[in-house]
Amino acid sequence: MRLLPGPLRRRREPAPAPTDGRPDGDLRKGHEAVALEHEREAARERRREAIADVPIAVVGWLDERTGAGPFLRGFLYRKVPKGTNWFYTLGSATMFAFISQAVTGVFLAMYYRPSATQAYESIQHIQNDVFLGQLVRGMHKWGASVMMVLIFLHMGRTFFFGAYKYPRELNWIIGVVLIVLTMVMGLTGYLLPFDQRSFWATVVAVNLNSSGPIIGPYLADFLRGGAEFGATTISRFYAIHMLLVPGLIAALIGIHLYLVAKLGTTAPPWLKAEKARDLAKEEI
Ligand code: HEM
Known part of the structure; x- marks a missing residue:
């Protein structure tokens, strides 16, 4: 269960395909290399996402089972009198x-x-x-x-x-x-x-x-x-x-x-x- 809105991480723009005047074979190799790099980056991103979700998932898991969320929120965000x-x-x-x-x-x-x-x-x-x-x-x-x-x-x-x-x-x-x-x-x-x-x-x-x-x-x-x-x-x-x-x-x-x-x-x-x-x- 996700308690927070979507992850606040920076998204990477895909690298532009090589469009210089190199011969066709080189160009194909260049495309393959870029595609591979994209795939690796996507896998890294999925891993990062999974790691970032762990604490939220743990908090949600505990909250669902103990119902401590409302109590803790009330305790931590309680109002204190003016002049404290x-x-x-x-x-x-x-x-x-x-x-x-x-x-x-x-x-x-x-x-x-x-x-x-x-x-x-x-x-x-x-x-x-x-x-x-x-x-x-x-x-x-x-x-x-x-x-x-x-x-x-x-x-x-x-x-x-x-x-x-x-x-x-x-x-x-x-x-x-x-x-x-x-x-x-x-x-x-x-x-x-x-x-x-x-x-x-x-x-x-x-x-x-x-x-x-x-x-x-x-x-x-x-x-x-x-x-x-x-x-x-x-x-x-x-x-x-x-x-x-x-x-x-x-x-x-x-x-x-x-x-x-x-x-x-x-x-x-x-x-x-x-x-x-x-x-x-x-x-x-
Ligand atoms: C191990 C000892 C104690 C601990 C850890 C403790 C802790 C606290 C804490 C954290 C608060 C809320 C914040 C504050 O007003 O400082 C509080 C409030 C209070 N404590 Fe203690 N306290 C202790 C001993 C005592 C003793 C010895 C008395 C009096 C005989 C006392 C009477 C009160 C009262 C009446 C309040 C409410 C204060 C208010 O409404 O403004 N406490 N205590």
């Missing part, structure tokens, strides 16, 4: 930071060993021996802070633009869960290098958790994998850090974006104020 500015890119920037964390995390996971006796050495190995290991680890470590900063800035934007109000309360609540999960990523990731600083910082953090009301002690036991820090603690933190929480975050980002596409974004507050002033003038 750079502050509205903070959500997408947060998402980019998350994707970068996921990608660098996958590469780190190929070399990291979540065991109390091997974790520290595996990090040293990533830093000193693995090709681009230092860069990837640096991106993951600093990227975590970047994501924290961006998520808070994005939350600030939605708060100061009044985007938490009706009908976007649910998206705000999902956002709050996302910010808590991002902090859990920070906490669980901090232990993984398993050096003195990460170990004792995590001991303090888990002890703080245990002093919380009602669920505090249970939460601390769950995180430690028992009453004391032990061999299971690090593998538990690793599983939470690389499987449980990223899965939850990815799913919640999906719902968050669906709601953004469905409800649209809020206009900047100064435009709302202008509109209210204009309406008040009209009433007078």
